[in-house]
Amino acid sequence: MSNRQPVAPQNAHPLAGQSMTGADIVVQVLADEGVDTIFGYSGGAILPTYDAVFRYNDQHRRADGGAAMPLIVPANEQGAGFMAAGYARASGKVGVVMVTSGPGATNTVTPVRDCMADSVPIVVICGQVPTHAIGTDAFQEAPVTAIMGAVAKHVFLVTDPTRLEATMRTAFEIARTGRPGPVVIDIPKDVQNWEGPFAGHGTLELTGYRNRLQAVHDNRLSDEACERFYAMLAEAERPLIYAGGGVINGNATKAMRHLANAWGIPVATTLMGLGASDTTHPLSLHMLGMHGTAFANYAVEDCDFLIAIGARFDDRVAGDPVNFAPRARHIAHFDVDVAEIGKVKNVGWHHVGVLARDLEALLAYGRRIDFAKDFATWHAEVAALKQRHRLDYDRKSPLIQPYAVIEALNRIAGGKAIITTGVGQHQMWAAQYFDFREPRLWLTSGSMGTMGFGLPAAIGAQFAQPERLVIDVDGDASMRMNIGELETATTYKLPVKVVVLNNYGDGMVRQWQKLYYKGRMSASDKSLHRKDFVKTAEADGFEFAERLERPEDVEPTIEAFLAFAGPAFLEVIIDPDAGVYPMVGPGLSYDKMITGDFIASRSKPDDEEPGPSEMF
């Protein structure tokens, strides 16, 4: 794959050799890449390409009469970025953003970094001031390559228009291959207006990147590696799979489930890995980590063989890496990114390769050697942990408990709906109390933790999966961040369901202030804020916009809310003191987990009062 020359494909592109403008080339490559939705906001420096999209759509109609490549316009470019991210996460395809120079581009910095941190493939096309004006502090100019270079998987500034076509195609390739991520293409206006021949094929050379991809692709799991893996599994009494977002990004859910089910290995997933295992399965332990289920974290404490798959021992999972999985005699690590091997925790066995293929190969090897091991005792222990340490909360409270709201939503959604969230307590409650029977249903800003992710991500996801029920479970503070996108949902008649769990403040910040700052609620209380969310939703065209205030109304209101045909908004006034439990404090090991008043702990509560923490 290295040194490959652009070779004309056997079936030449029907438009090969035609003269086109740069803008038309951009749009043609988007069409060739199968792009069916663009999220973006116009402006001076991207106008030629917006015009090219208009003309393309004028000439190419879908069977239903709709535009082949509709441009979905947000309130703010950050919204466009998260819509593309939601689209990409829900579909597995590359999300596309198209924005103008300067503020248009800088408003997408947060979603670009968010996509990098969660390995989500998007391509951001930014208009730039004309080549001759770059660096002159021109109107709406920003140093996009310098800014984005630090946060994106890759960034291109196209100064040579003859390389525009190959650059566009290469951007998609980089976004989706290896560990996926965001790619930014900065295109000066004169390059968009340039006219030249369209080749219809060709990519940039990228020797190093392609060589590394090829090396990972060629690295099939050897019999010797399989043999060592099964030796560890045979030795184990309590094996545990720790599955991360890589399983979902790598489309390896089926392979991972085959392996787990074939040998009876329980699975705990990370926040990003939710849906990798069917959370209703008896051997699923739901989520581990800082706010994981108590039973998952106890299983991590108990396991003697930990199998990390597409996971990276991040600080929200392994806050204390040395004491993470302390009884594991062996740890195995599968990943697509060699830089993750040994980054946080040294492991005795690792494999970097194509996850789905190599997990199937591992299973096939086990079948070939007639591997058999009875883990019945461990299964019984897991079942007991799940029973004894199940999630629970104050069911007698006169205030609406957020957990009960999510349980009610979950009863109807049945583990088949797409759930998006903002960041904070509501995000963790949703992660804990929803079921996920399939991958790509749980869309959350895991690594970056971007408040305001939920609503635009839900909009993008609904475009990707028009038939799915899409629910944005949001917090009052997260909702405020991108509240302008409420109108985007109604403008495009998207039947998204938006739930705001209102506890009048930054609940997670308050929880930490209670724990670590002696209850000094610095700037986290919003009880004096005057926002009327229901009126806001009504003003933005929501025909269903209600406020839920009484526990006895939870079931019927939620039923009506989810049954509503169009966009629907529901504000729920929840117990402002509801906390997220269990909790493993930052930097601590799982044996220091606190479980709150309603979840059984298997250790005595620690009397030590925690102080302000260096950890985050």
Add this chain to the structure above:
Amino acid sequence: MRHVISVLLENEPGALTRMTGLFSTRGYNIDTLNVAPTQDRSVSRVTLVVRGSDAAIAQLNTQLAKLVDVVNIHDMTLGEHFERELVIVKLKLAGHALPAARGLAERFGAEVLDESPVSFTLQLTGLLREVDEFVSAAAGIGTLAAVARSGSVAVSKGEVTLSSYSQQHRLTG
């Protein structure tokens, strides 16, 4: 510990910034940095010297190796290698220092690029220690008007080349 890292990098605008950005965002200062195109003008060879724990630099190198622009990378300090630096020194001479300046050039084997009774310009290529000694000896003869050092450049000993390090990371282990 001091690490000499050699990188083959796409000769593209922004590539060097992205590479050095990985160091600065992690709080590392680059001691020396040298960059120039190789025989293939589309690829530059970068040599940089940075201080940090072996583990931290190893992690940094794996992150560097993920950059799309990076063709290949190797930490020269992990094996035997040759490291050299070039320096050009301009001395301001006072009175009758010219013979001493010529003596300095002879003693170190430095090339005289320009000489006059008041200004003397010398070039030396050598080990870092030699370059350091040369610069401090020069300071004893006249006033150092300019000291231009190239920063380290390095190649590994024997047949190994930077482009043969493609399998530097064990993908299975």
